[in-house]
Amino acid sequence: AVAPALFSSSASAWASPRTVETGARPAAGVAAVAARRVAAPTMVAAVPKESGDVPSGLKYLPEDAAERARKAAGKFEKMKIEKDGSAMWTEIHELAALLKAGETKWEDLDVDDMDMRLKWAGLFHRRKRTPGRYMMRLKVPNGILTSTQLRFLASCIAPYGEDGCADITTRMNIQLRGIVTEDAAAICDGLYENGLTSFQAGMDSVRNMVGSPIAGIDPHEMIDTRELCTELNDMITNFRKGNPEFTNLPRKFNICVSGSRDDFAHTHINDIGLVPMVNADGVVGFNVVVGGMFSIKRDAEAVPMDAWLTPAQVTPFCKALLEVFRDQGDRKIRQKTRLMYMIDQWGADGLRDRVVEHMGGTPFAPAVIPGPEYDTPWPRRDIQGVHAQKQEGLSWVGCNVPAGRLTADDFMTMADVADKYSGGEMRVTVEQNIIFPNVANEQVDALLAEPLVAKYPANPGNLAAGLVSCTGAQFCGVALIETKNRAMELVKVLEAKLDLPQKVRMHWTGCPNSCAQVQVADIGLMGCPARKDGKAVEGVKIFLGGSIGEGAELGEEVAKGIPADFEDLVPEMTKILVERFGATVKA
Ligand code: SRM
Numbered sequence: 001a002v003a004p005a006l007f008s009s010s011a012s013a014w015a016s017p018r019t020v021e022t023g024a025r026p027a028a029g030v031a032a033v034a035a036r037r038v039a040a041p042t043m044v045a046a047v048p049k050e051s052g053d054v055p056s057g058l059k060y061l062p063e064d065a066a067e068r069a070r071k072a073a074g075k076f077e078k079m080k081i082e083k084d085g086s087a088m089w090t091e092i093h094e095l096a097a098l099l100k101a102g103e104t105k106w107e108d109l110d111v112d113d114m115d116m117r118l119k120w121a122g123l124f125h126r127r128k129r130t131p132g133r134y135m136m137r138l139k140v141p142n143g144i145l146t147s148t149q150l151r152f153l154a155s156c157i158a159p160y161g162e163d164g165c166a167d168i169t170t171r172m173n174i175q176l177r178g179i180v181t182e183d184a185a186a187i188c189d190g191l192y193e194n195g196l197t198s199f200q201a202g203m204d205s206v207r208n209m210v211g212s213p214i215a216g217i218d219p220h221e222m223i224d225t226r227e228l229c230t231e232l233n234d235m236i237t238n239f240r241k242g243n244p245e246f247t248n249l250p251r252k253f254n255i256c257v258s259g260s261r262d263d264f265a266h267t268h269i270n271d272i273g274l275v276p277m278v279n280a281d282g283v284v285g286f287n288v289v290v291g292g293m294f295s296i297k298r299d300a301e302a303v304p305m306d307a308w309l310t311p312a313q314v315t316p317f318c319k320a321l322l323e324v325f326r327d328q329g330d331r332k333i334r335q336k337t338r339l340m341y342m343i344d345q346w347g348a349d350g351l352r353d354r355v356v357e358h359m360g361g362t363p364f365a366p367a368v369i370p371g372p373e374y375d376t377p378w379p380r381r382d383i384q385g386v387h388a389q390k391q392e393g394l395s396w397v398g399c400n401v402p403a404g405r406l407t408a409d410d411f412m413t414m415a416d417v418a419d420k421y422s423g424g425e426m427r428v429t430v431e432q433n434i435i436f437p438n439v440a441n442e443q444v445d446a447l448l449a450e451p452l453v454a455k456y457p458a459n460p461g462n463l464a465a466g467l468v469s470c471t472g473a474q475f476c477g478v479a480l481i482e483t484k485n486r487a488m489e490l491v492k493v494l495e496a497k498l499d500l501p502q503k504v505r506m507h508w509t510g511c512p513n514s515c516a517q518v519q520v521a522d523i524g525l526m527g528c529p530a531r532k533d534g535k536a537v538e539g540v541k542i543f544l545g546g547s548i549g550e551g552a553e554l555g556e557e558v559a560k561g562i563p564a565d566f567e568d569l570v571p572e573m574t575k576i577l578v579e580r581f582g583a584t585v586k587a
């Protein structure tokens, strides 16, 4: 495969890998994962595009499912039937060529292709906020990135200057911003060449594979989630080339693999959550929970399915469940097509039985009942800061990225730091933070003295430490309020005003889709309309009581319509922090 010529000028300086400092060691386990990636077949168009052959979304559906899709009234199903999202994996090259040749303008291209179908290639047109520019959502299985990948990501957004930035997402993933259609095809190719992809990152596809952020280095881990996340990602995306078998699901789908009792992956809010559990023979496998979701209409915690899977059974099970969801899932009312609605009809065990039937009838072992050691609570560990790894002499360093926002310069600096201290590896977390693994203990102080760590501290303030924010109105067209910038500012104001004896996890989400999972936060703020002095203003609903880790519980709405300006929010938050979290007002 030929390395793509990305951008003619400014990008080349960013794209060339820098020298790896002597002393950097290959990180445990990463080499194996990287080797798998290199071994993946060369990119070809997954949907052959003969002249006039437009792939329909019905292509992989059995006749009865196709019939239901045809009958579904909604515009989404019609749009999918007309042309499958997978068509964009090849058409993006044609669109880019036309635009580059000046033969058309983006404004004249098909609106469904530009605003909807390109999401199957990971490209989200930000028509309302930044017309003509795209957010590009990647897939970063288990949140693991190499320094070469980080430099490539810098090269993707650097040419856009002020318009180019990136975010760490709540699914330990990366989104790039500012991309124009002309460049998108080259970026897709470049991602593939660099062991990544953006295909199947949006619309009715399976989202990024979430695993344990400290997989392979955690002294308390039950199972290393990295191989499984990569294997599942390869199954879902056909080794990152794009897999049209899973482009026409009834709706989005989330899968995560947890590696320890901490449940860093949030199994309770995924469509499939894999909870590590040791069986009577001492084998580590997974109990399965299903149906977790947030949406405008409904928030649901995943429910247990009576099944225990060996690691080898995980990918075939998930594949079969996806096929059952695709072929038997309802498509009539889009707001009621997530997996949980199937579970309403069949029960979790009914769903399991259909999966078993689909796989040929061999039942799975029943779920493992947790042993007496589970009677002792296992509080979820804090992974920011410096922590001893299971490998003697090595530590991981977790750093706090406020609201997950990054620049091209950040990617370059992170790559340099990773090469210097962590064997060229960096990880991103669902809390939108970063981790440098495998740092030699004697190099930890030097790492902590790096300018990057001054910017993204390993010991942040007690509110900054727990801040998570969705994209909000700066880029997201459905946002009811601005989130990220407001959230970062509020943290500064509150930290200046209050002494907080403990870390408090504050999540901000711009609308009821709850991309920033306000229901799992200590304090959740969700955008909503409000009124102040007789005028409509941006407001928030407040959620309290969310907990994470083993035995997690969803928080509940306690207030709504609070104006989101600091005149109202600062006293409101002060009251909550003082009454519930032991804060005191500074003298
Ligand atoms: Fe989300 C739609 C951003 C995690 C529930 N989400 C959107 C869109 C695509 C709306 C749009 O078209 O603009 C947002 C893109 C804004 C942008 O420019 O960034 C968006 N969602 C995000 C991200 C980037 C938030 C973040 O700042 O981290 C997260 C990307 C994750 C990833 O890497 O794939 C993100 N979204 C989530 C999560 C959390 C999770 O997965 O743990 C949820 C709740 C869990 C769930 O899905 O059950 C979530 N997003 C939604 C929904 C509601 C789904 C539903 O069933 O109704 C929508 C709307 C939709 O799908 O119709 C949505």
Ligand code: SF4
Pocket: 470, 471, 472, 473, 476, 477, 478, 479, 480, 509, 510, 511, 512, 513, 514, 515, 516
């Ligand atoms: Fe956009 Fe709403 Fe998701 Fe925030 S929660 S990114 S505002 S869709």
